[in-house]
Amino acid sequence: MAYLTKETIKKAQTAETSDKKYTILLVDDEDLNLLSLVELLEEDYQLLTANDGEEALELVKNSSEPIHLIITDQRMPNMTGVEFLKQTLPLIPQTVRIILTAFTDVNVIVDSINEGNVYKFMIKPFEPKDMVVTIKRALEAYQLEVENHKLIEELTKLNTDLEQKVEKRTEAIQDFYHFISHELRTPITVIQQYLRFLQQGMKCESPSDNQTAHLKIVDKNANRMIKLVNQILNLAKIESEKAPPLFQSLHLNPLIQNAVEQLRSLFKPEVTILTDLMIPEQPVRAVGDDLEIVLDNLISNAAKYTEKGAVHIKTEPMDNGIQISIVDTGVGIDESQIDQVFDQFSRVGDLRMAQGVGLGLYITKVLVEHMEGQIGVTSKKDEGSTFWVWLPLA
Numbered sequence: 108m109a110y111l112t113k114e115t116i117k118k119a120q121t122a123e124t125s126d127k128k129y130t131i132l133l134v135d136d137e138d139l140n141l142l143s144l145v146e147l148l149e150e151d152y153q154l155l156t157a158n159d160g161e162e163a164l165e166l167v168k169n170s171s172e173p174i175h176l177i178i179t180d181q182r183m184p185n186m187t188g189v190e191f192l193k194q195t196l197p198l199i200p201q202t203v204r205i206i207l208t209a210f211t212d213v214n215v216i217v218d219s220i221n222e223g224n225v226y227k228f229m230i231k232p233f234e235p236k237d238m239v240v241t242i243k244r245a246l247e248a249y250q251l252e253v254e255n256h257k258l259i260e261e262l263t264k265l266n267t268d269l270e271q272k273v274e275k276r277t278e279a280i281q282d283f284y285h286f287i288s289h290e291l292r293t294p295i296t297v298i299q300q301y302l303r304f305l306q307q308g309m310k311c312e313s314p315s316d317n318q319t320a321h322l323k324i325v326d327k328n329a330n331r332m333i334k335l336v337n338q339i340l341n342l343a344k345i346e347s348e349k350a351p352p353l354f355q356s357l358h359l360n361p362l363i364q365n366a367v368e369q370l371r372s373l374f375k376p377e378v379t380i381l382t383d384l385m386i387p388e389q390p391v392r393a394v395g396d397d398l399e400i401v402l403d404n405l406i407s408n409a410a411k412y413t414e415k416g417a418v419h420i421k422t423e424p425m426d427n428g429i430q431i432s433i434v435d436t437g438v439g440i441d442e443s444q445i446d447q448v449f450d451q452f453s454r455v456g457d458l459r460m461a462q463g464v465g466l467g468l469y470i471t472k473v474l475v476e477h478m479e480g481q482i483g484v485t486s487k488k489d490e491g492s493t494f495w496v497w498l499p500l501a
């Protein structure tokens with residue numbers, strides 16, 4: 108093999124303009140080794156050369172071109188190849204690194220993989236053909252790494268954009284929540300209040316049957332609007348809820364008894380309310396405010412959709428938790444429609460029977476699942492329904 112001169116190395120080192128895509132830094136203290144590498148690679152690559160780690164580090168720091176690949180000898184005076192590569196890591200992290208070592212340097216191989224982030228080590232003397240193939244593969248790996256890096260950057264940016272969008276939307280939902288609560292709920296409450304004054308005042312003035320009936324209609328509709336506004340508020344609340352639930356240890360019996368008392372007036376006179384609650388009761392893990400909404404929705408549904416018979420509310424231990432069942436002898440739900448009842452704005456059966464918007468069960472299911480509980484229904488048309496909620500023990 109005809110070895111190249113030191114001038115050739117210099118030429119390789121200072122090659123300025125080139126259409127060669129990749130720049131390789133060759134580091135070896137023996138000129139002869141360096142020359143053979145230059146001869147092998149100069150046609151296809153832009154080359155930089157250095158005789159020791161110090162000089163090579165200077166080149167890395169001052170190079171105006173990106174260095175894509177470093178091939179370094181291990182045994183050099185002052186600084187070993189692994190030591191040199193280690194120092195290049197923070198400067199040019201994406202560069203691919205190859206180390207040339209004698210067969211006996213087993214420890215070097217281990218060190219180079221662990222410390223120098225080395226792509227490959229090659230045993231000296233190497234076969235030129237092997238070296239050419241290894242470099243090709245190494246640069247392909249470099250290209251892949253660069254593209255991966257770009258993709259990850261793009262993905263991270265997309266992700267950040269998306270998070271910002273979600274945050275903005277959440278803020279919009281919160282604004283909507285405040286709008287509803289102040290601009291709608293307040294005036295309806297005022298209407299209801301003045302309605303009460305009117306009704307009280309009229310008692311003394313012996314109103315006509317018509318007047319009494321008209322006021323009752325206004326009252327009923329104001330109530331309906333308040334209920335609707337409350338459902339929308341619940342919906343806005345759960346849509347904007349990102350935080351994990353603030354779990355409490357809760358006793359179900361007083362919560363159920365309280366809900367029944369609050370809703371007793373909704374039941375038809377032909378319907379008996381029965382409660383069969385576990386005594387002594389163990390507390391469940393749930394969120395008080397959410398559980399109140401859940402009980403309110405399920406018990407008021409039982410009241411709305413039951414014309415006669417009974418509504419039976421019971422609790423029983425089940426799989427390390429407690430199951431609440433609300434069993435009614437109401438209109439029931441057709442088998443073909445049972446899967447839809449938990450969907451948003453879904454109303455099934457005879458819609459003239461009771462007023463509603465079809466949000467209650469949707470909200471209920473979201474809240475139960477947010478509390479890591481479970482909910483379900485079994486029903487038979489014209490016979491009745493059982494809605495159940497399972498919550499884990501505290």
Ligand SMILES: Nc1ncnc2c1ncn2[C@@H]1O[C@H](COP(=O)(O)OP(=O)(O)OP(=O)(O)O)[C@@H](O)[C@H]1O
Pocket residue numbers: 338404408409412435437438439440448453454455456462463464465466467468469492
């Ligand atoms: N206990 C029940 N018996 C029979 N049908 C029921 C019962 N509970 C719910 N359903 C059916 O499921 C539908 C959805 O119930 P959901 O509570 O979501 O809405 P809603 O009661 O119509 O309105 P609101 O949003 O005011 O609660 C109801 O319209 C009704 O058809």
Ligand SMILES: [Mg+2]
Pocket residue numbers: 404407408463466467468
């Ligand atoms: Mg309902």
